Amino acid sequence: MNWGEFFAMNGYAWYIWGSYGMALLIFIIEIVMVRHRRALILQQLHLMRNAEDDMT
């Protein structure tokens, strides 16, 4: 079996790689969004902490 034949998937390439491609995309987007959410809340917590320090 060569790689061209493998990726052609006997004519079902679009359906199969479309499925696995979407799965990969979803997992990547989800991880990026969670990491972004963490960065955002940590930034906010820093700001809150600095504001408290300024008051004292």
Add this chain to the structure above:
Amino acid sequence: MAINWFKYSSPSTFYGAAGKMVPWFAWSAAILFVVGLYIGFFVAPTDIQQSEAYRIMFIHVPASILSMFIYLVMAGYAALGLIFNTRLSSMMASALAPTGALLAFLSLWTGALWGKPMWGAWWVWDARLTSELILLFLYLGFIALHASIDDPRRADRASALLAIIGSVNVPIIYFSVQWWNTLHQGASVKFTGTSMHVAMQQGMYTMMMAVWLYAIAVSLLRVRCIILERECKAQWVSELAEVKR
């Protein structure tokens, strides 16, 4: 041995514990994805009826089953939060919803891409497909309802009710292929045994474990964010190393 489970239901304890657990789940998920895809694409034979198209199964079935399972876990946590008034349970329910919604979407997407070459249609309004679409809407409804109420504890209670009532949909999805005449095929894996080739089964179960572990890892990451967001005024949060620096 007596374990004080309520100790782990405190967000401050769980925040650290979850952080320690994430790498283990994430790495085992990554390894199982590689093994599962290897079995699915290089070990499992070509199907006599469906040729290579059946290989969509290795992502479609795990996504579908996990989308249903996560819903039940989410409803369970929501119910715990409602009954025992434990904040962490409600936070876990909120953390699971986006992952479940994405898997429900993935189930429908891969199903459409499998349905087109096999049935000649991207979509049919049959019982299996329609009830899975309702599952996606239930997830989205849970997220939207929670987001629409300002007071987090009230939002927890309202969305918990939605989650619990919506859980009747899960057995409907599961048994839809038996209860109604559907275009969707019946279960290949039954409690009494299976009609599938051994390598196909191994590939499917490995991928299922991989998606499961991935879902745990990403939900734990998300619940850590939710804990910080909701406990932002707590003393222990301001003393965290990642906040201090």
